Amino acid sequence: MEEKLMRKLGSGSLDFETYFSDKAKSMKASEIRELLKLVESSDVISLAGGLPAPETFPVEKIKEIAQDVLTHHADKALQYGTTKGFTPLRLTLADWMEKRYGIPTSKVEIMMVAGSQQALDLIGRTFINPGDMVVVEGPTYLAALNAFKYYDPEFISIPMDDSGMMVDLLEEKLRKLNAEGKKIKFVYTVSTFQNPMGVTMSLDRRKRLIELAREYDFLIVEDSPYAELRYSGEPIPPIKHFDDEGRVIYLGTFSKILAPGFRLGWIAAHPHFIRKMEIAKQAVDLCANTLAQLIAWKYVEEGYLDEQIPKIIEFYKPRRDAMLEALEEYMPEGVRWTKPEGGMFIWVTLPEGIDTKLMMEKAVSKGVAYVPGEAFFAHRDVKNTMRLNFTYVPEEKIREGVKRLAEVIEEEMKA
Numbered sequence: 001m002e003e004k005l006m007r008k009l010g011s012g013s014l015d016f017e018t019y020f021s022d023k024a025k026s027m028k029a030s031e032i033r034e035l036l037k038l039v040e041s042s043d044v045i046s047l048a049g050g051l052p053a054p055e056t057f058p059v060e061k062i063k064e065i066a067q068d069v070l071t072h073h074a075d076k077a078l079q080y081g082t083t084k085g086f087t088p089l090r091l092t093l094a095d096w097m098e099k100r101y102g103i104p105t106s107k108v109e110i111m112m113v114a115g116s117q118q119a120l121d122l123i124g125r126t127f128i129n130p131g132d133m134v135v136v137e138g139p140t141y142l143a144a145l146n147a148f149k150y151y152d153p154e155f156i157s158i159p160m161d162d163s164g165m166m167v168d169l170l171e172e173k174l175r176k177l178n179a180e181g182k183k184i185k186f187v188y189t190v191s192t193f194q195n196p197m198g199v200t201m202s203l204d205r206r207k208r209l210i211e212l213a214r215e216y217d218f219l220i221v222e223d224s225p226y227a228e229l230r231y232s233g234e235p236i237p238p239i240k241h242f243d244d245e246g247r248v249i250y251l252g253t254f255s256k257i258l259a260p261g262f263r264l265g266w267i268a269a270h271p272h273f274i275r276k277m278e279i280a281k282q283a284v285d286l287c288a289n290t291l292a293q294l295i296a297w298k299y300v301e302e303g304y305l306d307e308q309i310p311k312i313i314e315f316y317k318p319r320r321d322a323m324l325e326a327l328e329e330y331m332p333e334g335v336r337w338t339k340p341e342g343g344m345f346i347w348v349t350l351p352e353g354i355d356t357k358l359m360m361e362k363a364v365s366k367g368v369a370y371v372p373g374e375a376f377f378a379h380r381d382v383k384n385t386m387r388l389n390f391t392y393v394p395e396e397k398i399r400e401g402v403k404r405l406a407e408v409i410e411e412e413m414k415a
């Protein structure tokens with residue numbers, strides 16, 4: 001659409017690039033967002049975007065609650081709200097987090113945001129000075145890298161294994177930096193069912209990380225959109241549960257447990273940190289969507305969220321199983337993948353020397369799409385990986401998509 005309009009308007013008399021700020025000129029498009037446009041055509045089986053299945057959206061319940069909200073609370077639901085968010089929702093969420101994660105309501109304040117993606121930008125705006133050292137997982141959520149990049153940090157990428165961030169390697173790095181009189185600002189982790197690997201940081205590593213945070217005086221940003229989507233294994237408390245001082249800034253979202261179209265997430269952190277991010281948000285968007293907040297408030301308060309989560313799990317587990325079975329059946333020797341206990345993603349590692357970004361065009365021509373792994377690394381230095389999503393397409397399409405992908409990989413390995 002925009003390409004057509006751009007062609008129609010031509011370059012015209014303006015030299016558009018000259019008007020952009022230096023920061024705007026350095027911005028890079030999100031591979032995930034761009035891919036969503038590319039694979040809109042129906043004959044491509046998209047294993048790319050981390051999209052919740054529309055079948056899990058509680059449409060009738062949302063209709064019913066919206067009707068009630070607009071009948072009894074229209075004056076609030078359609079009006080500007082406070083920047084921190086609708087207070088009954090914030091209190092309900094604090095109780096919900098205490099009940100589910102053992103995070104005392106006395107220890108945190110909640111601020112509502114326009115999706116946890118906005119929280120990532122507010123964190124960059126509030127905590128990152130140019131040159132600050134920010135530790136991220138290698139690989140990590142690429143849109144977090146894009147959000148933080150705008151504030152010019154120095155990224156330190158710590159490798160991952162099947163138990164999450166390799167905290168012992170982080171400790172080695174902290175010791176070296178400390179010897180040079182240097183400190184890191186914060187560690188960013190997707191602690192449970194990580195995006196893009198699907199793996200979960202072990203309990204021991206969570207405890208060690210919070211100890212290191214105290215010892216080397218840094219903050220932890222715990223981004224947790226997937227914690228509720230557990231298909232097997234036992235739940236592990238969030239890192240925030242072990243935080244006695246207020247060092248952990250926890251991010252939650254309704255995107256995977258209600259609907260991403262609400263554009264509604266929350267930050268749970270020490271009131272001192274919330275206050276500064278509230279001031280930052282006042283300059284960004286004044287307040288989160290108030291109608292969405294009142295609907296979400298009723299949805300949580302009246303117990304519908306707790307009822308819906310098991311249904312979402314029941315819907316996604318067979319899709320995760322179907323992808324793991326198909327990978328086992330079709331992938332050639334030498335290809336490895338994670339076996340996540342929850343979340344939305346499986347991470348595939350191909351033999352060294354294969355560039356999955358270059359392979360993408362062939363894959364799409366064969367009718368399957370994935371997200372090349374390069375953009376999930378802060379230094380874009382790993383080329384032979386890819387992320388697969390299993391929540392969006394039905395099992396039979398997952399099997400067919402993995403089969404097509406395996407044929408592309410087999411050809412690539414022979415080339």
Ligand SMILES: Cc1ncc(COP(=O)(O)O)c(CN)c1O
Binds near residue numbers: 114115118223
């Ligand atoms: C790790 C992570 N953080 C943040 C987000 C953004 O979520 P939201 O829809 O709440 O903005 C996502 C979405 N996929 C994510 O995977």
Ligand SMILES: O=C(O)/C=C/CC(=O)O
Binds near residue numbers: 033036050195
């Ligand atoms: O696939 C992802 O990780 C993110 C999904 C949200 C988006 O559509 O950008």
